[in-house]
Amino acid sequence: MIILAAVTNKPKPMKLLKYLFFLLLIILVGGAIYFGTKDGSFDISKTKMIEAPSEVIYNNVKDFKNWETWGPWMDDDPDLEINYAEKTEGEGASYSWKSEIVGDGSMKTLKVIPHKEIDQEIVFNTPMGDSKSEVYWRFNDTETPGQTEVVWGMRGEQSFMEKVFMGLFSDEDFESTLGAMYDEGLTKLDSVVVQSMNNYTVSVDGVTQYGGGYYMFNTTSSKISEIGEKMGPMMGQVAGFMAQNNLQSAGMPFTIYNEIDQANGTVIFSAAIPVKEKVITAEGTPVLCGFMDPVTTLKTTLKGKYDFLPKAYEAAQEYIQKNNLTPHPSANMFEVYATDPGEVPNPSNWVTEIYIPIVTPVEPQQ
Known part of the structure; x- marks a missing residue:
């Protein structure tokens, strides 16, 4: 009778399944509460100092076609298929x-x-649906001339399913993964720029x-190694004198050796800076007016x-x-700066x- 009673009180299979169902339901509800209350907002950015003017870096980043040369995801999937729209910049x-490796997106x-700034929208096509986030770039000038602080970041809000997926199925931390990718991209961008x-x-x-x-000029003596250091202030003095006296430039600045x-x-x-006609300057002024005779030259x-x-200069001397050319015995060589660095950042x-x-040029050898 005792054995019979023990057998009779054994839980029935359906009752056991019911317990398991309620246990699973409790786990699911608890998980939903956990992931539902977990903050899904994110703002991840990386910063790098690049020894280049902001215009140069911006001009590279603004065109999506350039991203192939420094985008970190290119190494993850060499078979990545990219499709460009008709407009790729601005x-x-x-x-x-x-x-198949990094997924699809746009x-x-x-x-x-x-x-200064670029704001973009990125869309990832995921099994849980499309996920949209904001990508942003900032190009900040620093106190060091020619140096730029570059900020690359992404911010957005993870959906409930994305939070569940990242929490349960991903072995990698989202912020760490994205941050490492941006670090790598900025390092490559630095090298490319x-x-x-x-x-x-x-x-x-x-x-x-x-x-x-005719040209306006000032003159100094210098070590050859210090020409670049002294040239800027000297050109600035000539340009300032011309502006003060309403003198119009007749060409690009140049240096006479x-x-x-x-x-x-x-x-x-x-x-020196060219002018259209002779200018009489006051006695004692550091900026004078000179004249260059027409001359036959080798241009490089x-x-x-x-x-x-x-x-x-090496190529010119060779x-x-x-070609058996004879340098002029008295005329001075000179350099003309055909572009203004202030307008051409790269x-x-x-x-x-x-x-x-x-003097006496001869027919160049073929």
Whole structure:
């Protein structure tokens, strides 16, 4: 009878399933409360100081086609399929991507403040539906000339299902993963931008006639290594004098090398700006008016930083020797700065024309 009673009181299978169902329901309700009350808002950003003007960095970031060279996701999936819209830069620009590894999505530029800010919308196509977030860029000038603080971030709100998915099925922390990706992207962007500013080309254009004319100038002696340091203030003084006296420029600024002592590493040079006619200046003024006679020259063009001027002079001297050209015994060589660095932020696009006066040119060898 005792054994029978024990068998009779054993829980029935249906009753056990009922207990398990209620237990599962409690777990689900508890999980829903937990994930539902968990803050899903996020704002993740990374910052990097890049040794480049804000205009140069902005001009790279503003065009989605450039993102292929520094986007960190390109390494995650080399087979990433990218489709560009007709417009890829500025407000309204967009592109989309497909990937079995990083997923599908799209991005659109909503607002730009040139050289300062870019606001974009990014959409991820997920199993739980489309997820939208805001991507933002900030390009802040620093106290160091030519240096920019770049901020790249993303902010938004995770949906309930996204919070559940990230909490239950993802082994990676969302903020850490995104932050690491942005760090990598900014490091690559830094490398790409700095490299772009160091690109240069040198072309020897051949023998040409330079027309000469009047110019305003000031002169100083210097170590060859200090020319760049002294050139800016000198040009500023000439430009300031012309503005004060309502003198119009007749061409781009240039430098005249009056005397070069390679042995001692010194030079006497003039910073000059062309004018249309002769100007009589007051006695004692540091800015004077000069005149250059028309002259036959070998013209060489550098496109790039002024740091690469020695390369351009090397090429010019090689051409002179190869083609048996004779440097002029008294006329001074000079450089014309065909672009204004204030208007052309990327130094790889600066154009400097070098003129070396010569006598009796001969037919160049083929």
